[in-house]
Amino acid sequence: MHSLVVEGISKRYLVPRPLKSQRTETRLERLRSFFSIPLARELLGAQEVWALRDVSFEVERGTVLGVIGGNGAGKTTLLKVISKVIAPTAGRIRGHGRVVSLLELGAGFDDEATARENIFMNAAINGIPRSIAAERFSDIVDFADIQNFVDTPVMYFSSGMYLRLAFSVAINMQPSILLADEILAVGDLEFQERCLQKVRDLARETGLTVLFVSHDMEAVSRICNRVIWIKDGQLHRSGEPEDVVTEYQNAAWEMLTSGEKPEAKGSSHAGRYGEIVDVKLLSADGREIGSPPKWEDVYVRIRFRTYRAKTQARCGVDLFCKGVLVLRSAQPDLIWVIPEMVYEALVKIPASLLSETNYTINVGVTLTRAEREEHALVVNRALTFMVYGADAKDASAGKHRMGVIDPTLEWSLEKKADVVRA
């Protein structure tokens, strides 16, 4: 049975059109904008911005649905539409039961009121009478773990206590649907864990449906049953957490690195001291390859040269997976290099070390002259490749959770004879 059915939801915002340019750096421009014709902005009319465009999905009861996507993708707008805070421009949403939202930490909270007052205030905002709120009061205080601060104004609370109270109030409002927007970012690990556990338990036991917006991909893949990825206001992908999260992380990592040109700051493949000629991925027999199999050794070849005499060089690689630096390896010793010769450095990545997923390699060469004069040549994202497994068609790859590396470890299992039998 569906707890929430979202059908073709769109949301359009009308924002004022900017007056010529928004540049107001100089004093004169600032003065001019101050004395600009009143209402001029209004007369220019508004610009349409679509925060959401034709988003449809269905959520079963008891599902923890992860909502992921970059900043400004429309995740929060989606939650606001579902919680009725803003009205959609088109589409409709059908649902069951009470919707409780945690859109922002302490949104329904009055800082100068005590925790006790805030609990009742929040209950009222959720349409819950005082008498019922009073019954749940001790549960709320216990879960938030603020027994000694019930009559303290919440402005004196630490951000952790604040979060605990907000979360505790929300889950005790007997929601059928809980909307949680990036709320666990503030809490300590122990409380985060307790919240996630609670969310999962409630989903299983009471059929609570949770929409969980988070940038913590680890938490998303752990507690969600399904994940949707919102991109530019549209539903980009929907499916199993592991699939969507992996795809999202790869895309995010590519976005991050693709914009960097070799000449860009911090990424200079050539300089006054030398240049990196090329970087290739080679198989054991010296062929250039695009994606290596998991069971074979693979080599990264760095070709570089120097323009200056009396120079020592050292090469290094950074291996990334899903934006995580998996390893950094550098040549152990500095070697002397002479100008106008091309040098080749080879580094072996042993077989059965990498996992069956995407990797990116950044390459660096440090040229050192006269002890202190050091110059770095860097190629970010020099290589991007995907390691494939024994059975490339095996659909389970990516289905089960894998680490960023997958080395073959030695296991042993022995029968111990000296265990006393009861």
Added chain:
Amino acid sequence: MSSAPEPLSAINVSGESLWLIEPRRDGVIDKLRELWRYRYLWWYFAADALKAMYRRTKLGWIWLVIRVTAPVGISALIFGGVLGIASDGPPYFLFFSCGMTTWILFERSLLVVTRSLERNRKLITKVYFPRLILPLSAVAPGLLYLAILLIVIFFTVIYYRRYEGLWYITLRPELLAAVAAILLTLVFTVSVGLWTSVLQARYPDVRQGIRYFMPFWMYFTPIIYPLTIIPEQWRWLIGLNPMASIVEMFKWGTLGYGHLHPTSMTISFAMIGLTLISGIWFFNREEASSIDKL
């Protein structure tokens, strides 16, 4: 690791309400029903609006008393004492205070009501509740001012009994008209506020405008002067200002000196009704889009 959901048939869903969100707005009747469901919230917003009046001050509630008595006292002294405006019978201070009672409720409330959506921006862009609660509960500060002024009037009456031996206000059935005048003021304030609060959310100029417009409105209301200074044949025109009729009604109910003109009363009531109906319509229509602009 992933937790398998329970078989769905095992979960009891009875007693859970179905809801629907569409771009189309709910009808006014649905809105009012929802307003009742959220009635617990009224007090919180009312209390919040009251606390906001003297937040962080050391004198606390004493400021409220000063803010009512000082302007009324000084104005009465200038208009009645220095300028010697006639009051048509009762002592000028009493005449002026009675005129001010409903006016102060209107004026002070309208400013708070106008800002009610804007002031709770943080809340209404994050949590859903019927937004109509905000302008409705924002009359609380005005009611408190009214209560203070009524207490002042009470002691003034006692004072005149003691030193002049006259009861200027007595318990008689006409007092009900004064009560009705207060209720009408509330209705009128909220009705105007339904328009201004939505407009204020978009154009912050509204509050500035009201601030400067209010004193003029007060001069067009028979508070500092009696209605009798207006020539008889033009007196009905004052009905175009509903506050004038309300003020007269209050004075008639308390002091017994007011002038209730049937034509102007009818015009005023019609205008209040019109403002109320159009206000509800406007608020319901524009509420959602003004929240986008907050």
